[in-house]
Amino acid sequence: MGLSFVSVPTDVGLVVAAVTAEGVVATSFDDGPEFRERVRERMSPFRDEPGEPETAEVGRQLAAYFAGELKEFTVPVDWRLMSTTQRRVLGLLFESVPYGRAVTYGDLAHETGIPARAIGSIMGSNPIPIIVPCHRVVAGDGLGGFSGGTGVESKRWLLTMEGHLPPTLF
Numbered sequence: 001m002g003l004s005f006v007s008v009p010t011d012v013g014l015v016v017a018a019v020t021a022e023g024v025v026a027t028s029f030d031d032g033p034e035f036r037e038r039v040r041e042r043m044s045p046f047r048d049e050p051g052e053p054e055t056a057e058v059g060r061q062l063a064a065y066f067a068g069e070l071k072e073f074t075v076p077v078d079w080r081l082m083s084t085t086q087r088r089v090l091g092l093l094f095e096s097v098p099y100g101r102a103v104t105y106g107d108l109a110h111e112t113g114i115p116a117r118a119i120g121s122i123m124g125s126n127p128i129p130i131i132v133p134c135h136r137v138v139a140g141d142g143l144g145g146f147s148g149g150t151g152v153e154s155k156r157w158l159l160t161m162e163g164h165l166p167p168t169l170f
Helices: 033-043 055-066 084-096 105-112 116-124 152-161
Strands: 003-010 013-020 024-028
Touching: 003 033, 003 055, 013 033, 013 055, 024 033, 084 105, 084 116, 105 116
Parallel strands: none
Antiparallel strands: 003 013, 013 024
16 A cells, blocks of 8 residues: 655654655554554555655654744645545635634634534544644634644644744743
8 A cells, every 4th residue: 555654753742644645644643553553444445546655755844843943834635534524624724724823613614604513523533633734723712622632732732832822831
């Protein structure tokens, strides 16, 4: 199968990206055999494409992002593990919410016509967190949830690193 993995040590865990010849298909805050096997299983119905996955550039961009040196990912994204609705919402997020900014679940609901509660579910099922920045979607009255890393603390860390939230005193 044309699927490779690259890991990057970060302050929020050993971040891993699964990469196909088309692009990044999945990421996780915790590299391990369970994640890798889950991605392999989800990719099994898809035919193998010619070409080698470009893991070196994906790893370089992830490392640069976590070092605060990269503001926009330019690696290609492989959207195949998403439903049409997920792709619509996450594609809009990916294309329109830049580094250091955030939108609310309600904003995305208004833009897409999909209920805010469903937007939350889509963010929670995002197979490519960090690169497709679901951490930049917040509740109208606070941070909202986050299923990556250590949960809301990882979301807070990412938003602080990007300058959206002020650093905490403690």
